[in-house]
Amino acid sequence: MIANYGYRDGSGEYYVTIDTALCVECVGRWCVEACPERLFEIEMDDYDDEVVAIAPTARKLLKERCAGCKPTGGHVGLPCISACRPGAISHSW
């Protein structure tokens, strides 16, 4: 499943996308430790696969929580994307 979390505002679209099919086989769960905001959580999805998801409490707060990883936050390369070896994570900004 491709899960998109994020928002759109006047300045553009800001989505973090996870291809959870890749998480099923992932042994490292590198994203969990890598995200400075600890936004990734391991969960059993609705079809009984163990995958990661953005924590439910953070889903509607990505504007604030991911701010440090935006171009304006001075980041080059996102910690979550760099850490995920299977290449499951992408972003829209």
Place this chain on the structure above:
Amino acid sequence: MTKETQEFWRWSEKNWRAPGLDWRDASVVAAGIDVGSVSSQAVILVDGELFAYHSTRTGSNSPDSAKRTLAGAMEGTGMTLDDVNHIVGTGYGRVNVPFANRAITEIACHARGANFMIGPTVRTILDMGGQDCKVIRCDEKGKVQNFIMNDKCAAGTGRGMEVIADTLGVSVEDIGRRSFEIDEEPAPVSNVCTVFAKSEATALLKVGWSINRVLAAYCAAMAERVAGLIDRLGMEPDFFITGGIAKNAGVVVRIERLVGRRAVPLPEDTNFDPQIAGALGAALFADALYRKEQRVAAAR
């Protein structure tokens, strides 16, 4: 009722039962309960067939709302909680359905419910709920492949519509029709955020806009927001809309214009309601989970 005390956001509650179907003859009774932020629904399936559903407003307490809506669906059938083999809770309050055997996200439930209502041709589902809005892409079995959730704002949601209804003194159920009773389509309001929309609506009335014109501008703004989400995920037909706003033509028709495609209507000979998609999907999961449990137990 005086104008001051009338509640314009109140929509009609709904209760439906399959004529001539007796649950006592069934081998599997499964229920799905969708506790949303604005409304709650319960669906009961007997041997995989739609038997009853009920829809009500969510109260301040999720477990109570879950109980109330399930009791509503069972009312007059002689069925009690003990007669239900398996229950799945979904929606924003899904973890607070005390008697559920499992909680499943509304994303998976809406896809499964839409697949049951329309059939395997449904590939894109727009769920316009009380407090958020999601676009879901699924396969021919109703399994989720891709989804997107909107941001934190209540824009494009049932709650947002209720605020506008209240501000303008128009019943929620009349918004769609009235939003088309205008001379020409106005530009969408600039702010769909419920907090600002209220003051913007009041300001527009003050400068001489008719109520219908304000409604049109607000519906258009909501449609624009939602169409942006659909664009992001990509639209593959058939396209179906679930949730309370599916019944608001003022928003639906404007979304259809923006995405350039009509949403599939519910077949006329069915008794489905787009608002029960989540609870129906949950009941289908409950039915399947119970059968799986039985198979596993039999194999032991």
